[in-house]
Amino acid sequence: MIDLRSDTVTRPTPAMRAAMADAEVGDDVYAEDPTVRALEERVAGMFGGRHTGLFTPTGVMANQIAVRLSVPPGEELVLDADAHIVAHEDGAAAWHGGIQTRTTLSPRGLLRPEDVASLLRVGDTYTVGTRAVAVEQTHNRGGGAVYPLAQLQAIRDLTTAAGVALHCDGARIWHAHVATGTAFAEYGALFDTLSVCLSKGLGAPAGSVVLLPEDRMPEARRMRHRMGGAMRQAGILAAGGLYALDHHVERLAEDHGHARMIADRLGEEGLDVVAPETNLVLVRLPEPRPDAATVVARCREAGVLVSGFGPRLVRMVTHLDADASSCAKAAEVVAGACA
Known part of the structure; x- marks a missing residue:
């Protein structure tokens, strides 16, 4: 099967498995796992060093820790x-x-500064106040769309003026860096909190890192523990993340090229394809074309796995385990399934 459902389906390479097997470990609940600490420090340094890193088993947990640090119960995100x-x-x-x-509907999921300005509100006895704004880089349901740096800076200026925190769900921020050349440190300078994922695109088996102010770390570690995310010899997982940072970031350009190749091939068939900026390909299926469930089923029968992303929307995600020939074959199968 050619699996293009997500870039989370990748499996550790032999070299990554070797790095994990050789990892030096300790008890991370006591903050004594040297490989976890090396990963946390590495990611914090990549994004400019103004944050402290905390390793979490999942991206959901990383996001939730971040937003809860900025938004108390009963307040607004x-x-x-x-x-x-x-x-x-x-x-x-x-x-x-x-x-x-x-929330507000935004073009390809990218908040516009004028929309943010209209949504921010000051809390009082009768009104819920905005405590944080969250952006997603790149945007999943927007087909891997990339926020331009200037747009993020304008949102940062608004939130700073309003005394509101800014969080980035940067699960695929690696793709934004490769697609635009924007330095990680430029992104890090914009956000109060930032989450990055190691198992999307980079090919690690699990794990994310949330970046946050150092003085909030005791609270963040307690939240992680409360949510069941405090692991013991977690360096085995962290070693996979370190290997990915060393070997799998710049190669994301290959995935972006494969996504454009798929989009171009489907466009030749007259399909309504959202132009990919990174590694996600979205195909709209207006009538009389088959619906998404039918396309997904036809593709599976032909040996290709894709995702229904709505009643008439199909998503494909290119990744480390799908080479050029696999993606070319998948494009032919999807074109036929959409006929």
Whole structure:
């Protein structure tokens, strides 16, 4: 099977497995795992060194820790209506943090400064106040769309003026760096908190890092523990993340090229394809074309796995385990399934 459902389906390479097997470990609940600490320091340094890193088993947990540090229960988080925090985290902000979300529809999921300005509100006895804004780089449901740096800076200026925190769900921020050349430190300078994922695109088996102010670390570690994310000899997982940072970041350009190749091939068939900026390909299926469930089923029968991302929307994600020939074959299968 050629699996293009997500870039989370990758398996550790033999060299990554060797690095994990050789990892020096300790007890991370006591903050004594040297490989975990090396990963946390490495990621914090990559993004400019103004944050402290905390390793978490999942990206959802990283996001939830970050937003809860900025938004107390009963207060408000502003973000795009299709943001991962809203659409794909099982209501965790409300369930665990008692956080109210206020959303707006944005082009390809990228908040516009003027929309943010209209949504920010000051709390009082009768009004819920905005405590944080969250952006997603790159945007999953926006087809891997990349926020331009100037747009993020304008949002940062607004939130600073309003005394509101700015969080970045940077699960695929590695792709934004490769696509635009923007330095990680430039991104790090913009945000109060930032989460990055090691198992999307980079090919590690698990793990994310949340970047946060150093004085909030005791609170963040306690939140991680409370949510069941405090692991013991977690250096085995962290070693996979370190290997990925050393070997799998710049190669993301290959995945971006494969995504453009798939999009171009599907465009030749007259399909309505959202132009990919990174490694995600979205195909709209207006009538009389088959719906997404039919396309997904036809592709599976032909040996290709894709995702239904709505009743008439199909998503493909290129990644480390899908080479050029696999992606070319997948494009032919999807073209036929959409006929």
